[in-house]
Amino acid sequence: MSRKARRTGGRQQVVQVTAIGARGDGLASDEASGQPIFVPFSLPGERLSVKLLQTKSAGSEAQPLELLDASSERVEPTCPHFGLCGGCQLQHWQQEAYQAWKQERLKNSLERAGFADPRLRPLVQAPEQSRRRATLSAEKPRKGPVRLGFRARSSSQLVDIHSCAILRPKLFNSLEALRSFAEVQLAPGESAKFQLCETDSGLDLHMFTDRKSKAPDMRAVSELVDACDLARLVCNDEPILTRREPMLRLGAEGCFAQVNIPPGAFLQASAAIQEAMVSALLDAVPAGLTRAVDLFSGLGSFTLPLLARARHVLAVEGDGPAIDALEHAMRREQLADRLSIERRDLEAWPLQGSELAKMDAVIFDPPRAGAKAQAPHIAAARVPLVVAISCNLATLQRDLQPFAQAGYRLEWAQAFDQFLWSAHLEAMAVLRLD
Numbered sequence: 001m002s003r004k005a006r007r008t009g010g011r012q013q014v015v016q017v018t019a020i021g022a023r024g025d026g027l028a029s030d031e032a033s034g035q036p037i038f039v040p041f042s043l044p045g046e047r048l049s050v051k052l053l054q055t056k057s058a059g060s061e062a063q064p065l066e067l068l069d070a071s072s073e074r075v076e077p078t079c080p081h082f083g084l085c086g087g088c089q090l091q092h093w094q095q096e097a098y099q100a101w102k103q104e105r106l107k108n109s110l111e112r113a114g115f116a117d118p119r120l121r122p123l124v125q126a127p128e129q130s131r132r133r134a135t136l137s138a139e140k141p142r143k144g145p146v147r148l149g150f151r152a153r154s155s156s157q158l159v160d161i162h163s164c165a166i167l168r169p170k171l172f173n174s175l176e177a178l179r180s181f182a183e184v185q186l187a188p189g190e191s192a193k194f195q196l197c198e199t200d201s202g203l204d205l206h207m208f209t210d211r212k213s214k215a216p217d218m219r220a221v222s223e224l225v226d227a228c229d230l231a232r233l234v235c236n237d238e239p240i241l242t243r244r245e246p247m248l249r250l251g252a253e254g255c256f257a258q259v260n261i262p263p264g265a266f267l268q269a270s271a272a273i274q275e276a277m278v279s280a281l282l283d284a285v286p287a288g289l290t291r292a293v294d295l296f297s298g299l300g301s302f303t304l305p306l307l308a309r310a311r312h313v314l315a316v317e318g319d320g321p322a323i324d325a326l327e328h329a330m331r332r333e334q335l336a337d338r339l340s341i342e343r344r345d346l347e348a349w350p351l352q353g354s355e356l357a358k359m360d361a362v363i364f365d366p367p368r369a370g371a372k373a374q375a376p377h378i379a380a381a382r383v384p385l386v387v388a389i390s391c392n393l394a395t396l397q398r399d400l401q402p403f404a405q406a407g408y409r410l411e412w413a414q415a416f417d418q419f420l421w422s423a424h425l426e427a428m429a430v431l432r433l434d
Contacts (some may be wrong), residue, residue: 011052012065017042020101022393024089024423030060037062040153040420041083041332043071061154073097078128079165086153088166088421099123099417106415106427109393114404121280121414126270128420131166132198134271138178140186140374148179148194166420170198177227184220185209199246201262202231206263212236234263250329252278252305257329259299262321266298266367273418277389278305280414284387284430285309285361293356295346295364297372300326302363302389303339310360312338350374356381363387368397379406386431396427403431 015037026042029035030052036059039050041303047069050062073094076114077083081092090098103123110118138148139158149161164172178194186192186209195206207216216235224230231244246261259433261267268274279412285292296305297315299322306313319321323343331341335396344351346366350373356362364371368391378386379402386403390396404410408431416426 012049012050012309013052014047014068015039015062017046017048019044019091020090022105022423026063035059039064040089041092042067043074045069045071046255074102080163081149081159081161085150085159085161086155087150087419089153090423091421093167094423098421099125101203102415102417102425105425106413107391110400110410110413110429111399112264113397115410116399118410119412121412123415123417124273124276124280125417126273126420128165129168129172130270130272132168132171132271133173133267133352134167134196136178137198138182138186138194139191140182140188140276142188145180145396146182146186147183148175167239168198168368170203170255171196174203177224180227183213183222184217184362187211195264197246197261197267199231199248200258201247202219202229203248204232204261204263205230206234208236216240218424232263232392237263239263248299250300250304251307252282253308255304255307257300257304257333257335259304259329260325261299262325263326265319265322266420268301272417273416273426275300277416277426278302280428281305281363281387281389282308284411284428285363289360291359292361292363293351293359295351296364296371297326297417298365298367300323300329302365304329307335307338312340314340314342314359316342316344316346316351318343318347346371347373350377352377353381356383359383361385361387363389365389366395366399368392370393371399375399376402379403379408382406382433384433388429388431390427391424393425393427396429400429400431407434409434 013031017026017028017039019027021027025038028037028039028132030037038059042048045177047062049066050064052060052062054061074092075094077091103120137158138146140146147158147160149159152159161206182192190210193208197204231246234243247258249256250259253255287309290308292306293311293314294306295316297303297317303313303315327341362378409432412431420424
C-alpha cells in the first residue's frame with residue numbers, strides 16, 4: 001500500500017489500528033457505530049484514512065486510502081504484487097512481531113480451550129520458495145494475452161503474477177509454459193483453474209475449464225510436458241496423460257513407503273513443514289508403544305512415521321482414493337503385519353470408547369471442520385497420549401475442550417507457519433493423562 005491512494009466515493013474516516021484480527025486485517029473502530037472496521041495491509045499503531053466498503057453484522061470492510069502514521073514494525077514487502085494479490089497479506093510486517101502474533105493466537109486458543117498458561121515450543125516457519133502445492137487461475141480476455149495468477153483479496157479479480165516469493169522454483173518456472181498452454185486451450189472470455197503439485201516423480205497438474213467437454217489440444221499438451229516435465233495431466237477430472245505415477249516418499253527413521261498420489265489428494269503445502277511436523281510428532285510419541293491409531297490419516301503422512309514408535313498402527317480415513325493409495329503402499333512395502341487400514345467417515349461414525357481404550361496413543365489430524373464428533377469419544381476413552389493436529393485454530397479450540405474437562409494435561413503445543421505471511425496457522429498439541 002502506498003502512502004497515498006486515489007480517493008473514491010463512500011463514507012471516509014480516519015482510523016487507528018489497534019490489533020491484527022484472525023483474518024490478518026488490521027482492527028479499528030467505527031467512530032459512528034463503535035463497530036469493528038477491518039483494514040487490510042495495515043499494522044497495529046497505524047493511523048490511516050479509509051473508505052468503508054461493506055458493512056456486515058461483524059463489522060465493516062475498509063479500503064486504505066492514505067497511511068498517515070506508519071508503524072515502526074512496517075517493512076518493505078519483498079513481492080511486487082503485494083497489496084494486489086490475495087496471498088501474503090502480512091508481508092509488510094516485521095518478522096519478530098509477525099511470529100509473536102502467530103504464537104499469541106495459538107496461546108489464546110489453548111487458553112480458551114481450558115489449558116491455562118500453555119507451554120509453547122518455538123514457531124516453525126516455512127522457508128521462502130517452499131510451497132510445493134498451489135492453485136492458480138487463468139483468464140483469456142476478449143482482447144490481449146492470457147492472465148495467470150492468484151485472485152485479489154475478497155475479489156474475483158485476477159492478478160497476473162510474474163514474481164512469487166512462496167512457490168518452489170519448479171512450480172514458478174512452469175508458469176510461462178502454463179500461460180502458453182492456456183493461450184491455446186482457452187477461447188476468448190474463458191477461464192481455467194490449475195492445481196499444481198510437485199511430487200517426487202514430477203509435476204502433477206489438474207486443469208479445470210469452463211467448457212467441460214472440450215478435449216485438450218494434444219500438441220499444446222506435448223509442449224507443456226516438455227517444458228514442465230509433467231508426471232500427470234488431468235483435465236476436468238479426466239486423466240489425459242500419465243508419464244509417471246505421481247509419488248511421495250513418506251515416513252521416518254527407517255519406516256518409509258512410496259505412496260501414489262491420487263488426483264486431488266491432500267498434501268501438506270510445504271515439504272519442509274511436513275518434515276518439521278513429523279519430527280515434532282516423533283518427539284511427542286515415545287518408542288515401544290504397542291498400538292497407536294491415526295485418525296483422519298489421509299495418505300499416511302503421520303501414519304507411516306508412527307510405525308517408528310508403535311508395533312502396530314491403525315489408520316482410519318473416510319476418503320476412498322487416499323485409503324486405497326495407503327493400502328497399496330502397505331502391500332508394496334509388506335507392512336500388513338504392522339499396519340491396519342480402515343475406511344470410515346469419522347464424523348458420521350466416530351470410533352467409540354471400546355475401540356479406543358486399547359490404544360496407547362491417538363493422533364488425529366482432521367480437515368478444517370475439525371473432529372467435533374470424534375474428539376469427545378477420545379477424551380472419554382482416556383487414552384494415555386493424544387496428539388491433536390489442526391489447520392484451524394477455532395475448531396482446534398473446540399476439539400480440545402473435552403480433553404481439558406477430562407483432566408488431560410497439555411504437555412506442549414507448537415505452531416507451524418506453513419502459509420507464509422498469511423493468517424493461516426497449523427498447530428500440534430500434545431495431551432497426556434497423569
